Amino acid sequence: MMRLVDSRGSSCSRSTARRVSLWLGSALACSSVLASAQEATFAVQAKKVLTGTGEAIDSAVVLVENGKIRAVGAGLAIPAGWTVHQHDGVVMPGMIDLGATLGGSELLENHESLTPDLRVAEGLDLWDPSFAAWLGAGVTSVYVIPPTGSVIPGSGAVVKTAGAAAQRIVAAEAGLEIGLNAGARRRDRAPTSVQGTALALRDLFGSPEAQASVQRAKRGELAVFAHADGVGEVRLAAQLAKELGWKARLVGPALPDQALAIARGAAIPLVLRPLDYGAEERTRRSYGALGATPHPLGFASLAQGGAEPGLRRGAALAVRAGLDPAIALRALTGGAAAMLGLEARLGTIAPGRDADLVWLDGDPLDLGTRIVAVFVDGKRADRGAEGH
């Protein structure tokens, strides 16, 4: 079978043309395949398609039309005149990072600790180089959040890591960020304690004059991403969610299995930090103990810019510790999209969804697997980056 994509020859997409002239300058060979990948309609024939719902289809075809997925399945008829791209590997949906601070250093209003009406979307630099790094790692959508340095640093936005500028912000106010963890508090600005944080939040959500975003969060129209580290903070998050009517997501618990025991009763989805190599045995066991839980899971790098999100690696390490691989994959894709309320657009390869696709040369949770190409809205967007 013809290998259609050469991992270095990927620099000719329209969306990256400007960068090409700036960064590379040299004439890398533009294969006809890649040029044609910018067409409005094309089909991908892959050895395996992971749809993001937990399903895997062998020898499948994905039909892409005007940046959306038209159909996916084995043995689909390809309309006459469509270009066909062969990929002798795996195609999966673009991954979703459920929390990273990309797009600038000025995203935290330091003066006060509760600033719920600040929107990260209004301070965001879409051409921050971190977006390209995330894209190269197969992440096509990021829930961009203010840095976790305040109790309510503001609301986060869902942003594509590539694509036409006008379409990159998928949701300008996708969730309200709330920090119950130590990183949200400072000694020289109220509240300085976790008890004080609880009281400040109860007062804010109890106030009829609270800001519009708080009112929306109270009505469950705006998801609350509650950052909690220790078990005590996790328990407080669940308690506040119940009291204050939050549609809550629990972000970054240090011991996910203990958080799960609390979150399950309260029906709160869990957003995990990627497991790292340096993690303690206790932490590793805790990730592993999640096993094949049906509880909604996602991953957030919680990175502040940087060279890579480490999402795929973190998920793979969690799988090595005992997390079910299908569960981990869903958490990176469809599960994460559902947590953002954007499952109709992101996270799965299904008719009508955005054609955000990642081509890999093997199992995504195998650390040796490379990312071969990344498509955003049906257009090849990576610059031939080696897989991260």
Added chain:
Amino acid sequence: MLALFTLCFAALSFEALSLEAQGAAVPKLAEDPRSAASTDTRPILIQAGAVIDAKGQRFAPGSVLVKDGKILAVGSGLVAENAELREFGARAVVTPGLIEANAELEPLERAEEGVEITPRLRLADGLDPESRAWAGLRRNGVTSAFLSPSGRSVISGRGAVVKTMPTADDRWILDAAGALKATTGQEPSGGNIVPRFGRPNSIFYRRPTTRMGVTWEFRKAFSDAQLYAAARQAGGPLDPDAQVLADLMASKGEIRMRARLLQDIRTAIRLAEEFGLRLVIEEGIESFRSPEEILAAKAKLIYGPTLFQPAGIVFGFGFGGGSVRQQETDRNYLATPARLHAAGVEFALGSAEYAASDRGLAHQAAIAVHFGLPREVALRACTVVPATWLGIDKRVGTLEVGKDADLVVWSGEPFELATRPVAVMVDGAFADAQED
């Protein structure tokens, strides 16, 4: 007489066991791995050289029979056929689990420092079940504790009463809204700054900066709450903070005031009297100077910690010679508990910020005994007295049939300097010795 007593208990225990054999329902809590011990229906029989029940009885040799987290029987030479036997040897002594009446734990963040008056703060909101402090408390033989908010604020909020073995649910929290804590003396003002130059760029540019200022803050808060209560009666708007203080005054409730030096103890007594509150004095380092004033005020005294700190030497550094703790406690004396007892003051012992350390309650009680406090008074000051004052005496404080199976097995006679707790049981489960 004793034999009759024992027989009676033994009979009781058999009756309870046969009830169990007939299939009494035991709630299953399989979700919670830590409750595994309490679902184990097999009783545990603890045998030691002696059992002191803290009600005036000493059984030697002594046994305690425990089942489903409760005490089934206490006596001498108990027998229970299907029980798991735990023998600790002839030298070991069993007492009720100690109750730490004043624990200020470091992992519970310091007070909310943004404001001086935070009566609605609840320490229970900041509890960390994973903290190492619980094992530290258990190492001192402590099975229940009042967790006191920090003294960094004038009125810092409500404490919590907990068992020292956290559970995955909230069973371990006995009282999430414990007594309201206030602090006199130097600590609340320590760290506040007077703006002299530049812009005030921190929340610490504020009053109070002296102990008089601290008193002023307290008095103003309660006076304002009195005015508020009157205005509220006339249909005024709700102020939730003032409401807490107004409710406390209306119910003649309890205020816990940390007061170390005599002038601070007097201030606490005066303030409690002014606003009609029942007073609990924490620490009371200089209480020995005027026990009659404490008796006259009918204040409950939680004395301690006592520190080995030779008079005249102030440790630490900084302006004014040492930390607030060191400045305010270099007048503590090892014989203070004995002197208080001689003066007729009933008190509980507390170890404040040392509660989870090797200078915790077991050590505090040992010092008190070593310097003249009768042993049985020391035991009461760590068990029955705090249990009653904290309102948990129906469940803990003595070894009695039907009470929670919270107990300590000591390596020898309790409160000797060379004696240590060798095993601690909370709600019928021994703490993991490895972990502790």
